[in-house]
Amino acid sequence: MNLATENWQSIRETSTRRIAKWRQDFPILSTEVNGKPLVYLDNGATTQKPKTVIDAERAYYEEYNANVHRGVHTLSQRATDAYEGAREKVRKFINAPSSDEIIFVRGTTEAINLVAHAFGRSQIGRGDEIIVSTMEHHSNIVPWQMLCQETGAILRVVPINDAGEFLFDEFEKLIGPRTKLVGIVHVSNALGSVNPIKRIVDLAHSKNIPVLVDGAQAVAHLKVDVRALDCDFYAFSGHKIFAPTGTGVLYGKRAILERMPPYQGGGDMIRSVSFSKTEYNVIPYKFEAGTPNIAGGICLGVALDYVTSIGMDEIASHEHELLEYATNAIKKIPGVRLIGTAKEKGGILSFIIDGIHPHDIGTILDHQGVAIRAGHHCAMPVMERFCVAATARASFAFYNSFADIDTLIDGIHKVKEILG
Amino acid sequence: MADLRELYQEVVFDHYKKPRNCHRLSDANHIAEGYNPLCGDKVTVYLKVADNVIADVSFEGLGCAISTASASLMTEALKGKTLDEAEHIFQEFHEMVTCHDHVDHGDMGKLGVLAGVSEFPARVKCATLAWHTLQSAIKNRGKIVTTE
Ligand SMILES: Cc1ncc(COP(=O)(O)O)c(C=O)c1O
Numbered sequence: 077m078n079l080a081t082e083n084w085q086s087i088r089e090t091s092t093r094r095i096a097k098w099r100q101d102f103p104i105l106s107t108e109v110n111g112k113p114l115v116y117l118d119n120g121a122t123t124q125k126p127k128t129v130i131d132a133e134r135a136y137y138e139e140y141n142a143n144v145h146r147g148v149h150t151l152s153q154r155a156t157d158a159y160e161g162a163r164e165k166v167r168k169f170i171n172a173p174s175s176d177e178i179i180f181v182r183g184t185t186e187a188i189n190l191v192a193h194a195f196g197r198s199q200i201g202r203g204d205e206i207i208v209s210t211m212e213h214h215s216n217i218v219p220w221q222m223l224c225q226e227t228g229a230i231l232r233v234v235p236i237n238d239a240g241e242f243l244f245d246e247f248e249k250l251i252g253p254r255t256k257l258v259g260i261v262h263v264s265n266a267l268g269s270v271n272p273i274k275r276i277v278d279l280a281h282s283k284n285i286p287v288l289v290d291g292a293q294a295v296a297h298l299k300v301d302v303r304a305l306d307c308d309f310y311a312f313s314g315h316k317i318f319a320p321t322g323t324g325v326l327y328g329k330r331a332i333l334e335r336m337p338p339y340q341g342g343g344d345m346i347r348s349v350s351f352s353k354t355e356y357n358v359i360p361y362k363f364e365a366g367t368p369n370i371a372g373g374i375c376l377g378v379a380l381d382y383v384t385s386i387g388m389d390e391i392a393s394h395e396h397e398l399l400e401y402a403t404n405a406i407k408k409i410p411g412v413r414l415i416g417t418a419k420e421k422g423g424i425l426s427f428i429i430d431g432i433h434p435h436d437i438g439t440i441l442d443h444q445g446v447a448i449r450a451g452h453h454c455a456m457p458v459m460e461r462f463c464v465a466a467t468a469r470a471s472f473a474f475y476n477s478f479a480d481i482d483t484l485i486d487g488i489h490k491v492k493e494i495l496g
Numbered sequence: 497m498a499d500l501r502e503l504y505q506e507v508v509f510d511h512y513k514k515p516r517n518c519h520r521l522s523d524a525n526h527i528a529e530g531y532n533p534l535c536g537d538k539v540t541v542y543l544k545v546a547d548n549v550i551a552d553v554s555f556e557g558l559g560c561a562i563s564t565a566s567a568s569l570m571t572e573a574l575k576g577k578t579l580d581e582a583e584h585i586f587q588e589f590h591e592m593v594t595c596h597d598h599v600d601h602g603d604m605g606k607l608g609v610l611a612g613v614s615e616f617p618a619r620v621k622c623a624t625l626a627w628h629t630l631q632s633a634i635k636n637r638g639k640i641v642t643t644e
Contacts, residue, residue, distance in 0.1 A: 432561075433535075433537075433558075433559060433560030433561060433564075434535070434560075435535050435537075435559075435560035435562070435563075435619070435622060436504075436560045436561045436562070438618075439500075439503070439616060439618070439619060440500060443500050450535065451534055451535045451536065452535070452536040456536065459536060465535070465536040465537060465538070465558055465559075466535050466536050466537075494500065494504055495504065495509075495561060
């Protein structure tokens with residue numbers, strides 16, 4: 077799709093009307109930074125929170141703060157109902173078959189570490205292989221490296237092309253009789269590439285190999301259906317989908333979760349404890365030792381209700397327009413190079429400017445109220461692949477407007493003016 | 497509000513675009529590598545120390561305007577200084593870039609152009625990377641220092 081200018085004008089008008097209401101739901105979007113209205117384009121790092129989520133957190137502490145699964149008193153029952161209600165909301169949101177396949181964790185990082193410990197240490201041994209790709213976030217690399225170091229397993233890496241696309245042919249060559257797990261990012265945080273998860277899963281399953289999907293950058297931007305994807309594990313962070321930090325989800329297929337030993341030991345994850353024999357609880361509790369982030373979990377449910385009320389299709393189509401508009405605009409600026417030009421892309425614009433370090437870009441944009449990320453985005457192998465130390469990255473959410481993109485583009489011109 | 501022009505002064509630009517002493521030093525007797533995990537910047541500092549005096553100093557690496565200019569200015573400021581003097585200059589410099597109300601940079605010479613960094617806390621690590629690396633080179637621990 078390559079739209080003429082007059083088309084953009086009408087798309088822009090419709091979109092501005094459409095998002096005006098959404099923007100009002102986010103108190104922080106009307107604040108100022110450095111004397112300028114905030115233009116928040118660092119949604120890949122974390123998203124802002126709507127008022128309903130902020131209110132739900134407050135309501136929990138003001139009205140029914142109590143521990144879950146532990147009390148007969150009214151508040152504990154209310155807290156437990158709300159927390160378990162949130163689990164059901166997560167199930168529905170990603171279309172998992174059953175809510176006991178939804179494990180609450182601190183975030184994507186913990187979800188992957190959980191799999192590396194519980195699945196990895198029980199099923200992966202010396203000489204076995206784990207496959208990831210070049211575009212993984214460090215959280216889908218380091219837990220596997222640690223596992224390999226401990227067990228003598230081997231980490232194999234599927235390369236990417238110059239556009240930042242997963243090389244399926246190379247994957248086909250790497251997958252083999254020793255492969256025990258495939259771990260792949262759904263949407264790359266450094267490049268924006270959307271990976272062909274279903275194809276990857278189908279190939280892996282034809283060889284009886286389970287697949288873990290890192291959905292940190294996907295859930296808030298496109299419709300995720302774990303049943304359609306047929307993946308064995310799906311991990312995401314609440315804070316990247318408008319919920320508080322310290323919340324996250326690991327979805328796992330029941331059969332595989334039931335075979336896995338626990339992750340951490342403690343309260344809640346047991347059925348009975350004695351010094352002669354301890355029995356573990358059923359899933360998902362087997363993997364949820366200790367008092368969880370109760371308010372956070374409840375608020376994750378509220379955040380999912382919120383995005384559902386807008387509609388994931390609506391969100392995806394708006395972000396697609398933004399990406400298209402921003403990509404066209406940024407490409408016109410001389411000396412700017414996009415890193416990540418995959419055909420299938422999410423709302424992430426990673427770029428570098430000739431002779432100007434991303435850190436300086438970040439500082440100058442910040443001065444204009446524009447928040448972007450500058451750095452390696454916890455994806456150093458991606459930086460190495462493109463021979464850069466770092467990139468500047470603008471990452472969108474549904475509340476970003478065409479005007480936000482214009483401010484970004486003006487800001488980039490300003491960067492060039494100051495540092496060029 | 498902090499002024500961008502305070503941060504990106506002419507002299508900073510000049511040292512960013514044309515860094516001084518930016519090369520390997522083949523007869524260095526102290527070398528250290530520095531690394532800023534936040535942005536992935538790497539710098540190597542080479543020192544030739546004789547009789548407690550910095551006879552020569554250079555650096556290599558790619559970084560932002562602030563870290564490059566700071567490294568370049570550092571090499572100029574330290575050449576010919578004793579190790580004690582270098583340590584003293586480092587302390588002064590560190591205070592200058594970290595303390596908002598440290599106003600008297602008269603004795604900092606050219607290094608004073610980096611005083612604006614104190615208004616940009618996110619950039620202090622950029623400004624100090626080469627210096628921390630220098631310290632480690634002097635101690636010659638030889639391992640990678642990070643700005644964390
Ligand atoms: C693709 C991807 N995976 C994993 C993570 C880790 O998420 P968290 O830090 O919330 O655990 C991130 C977040 O930065 C990410 O973008």
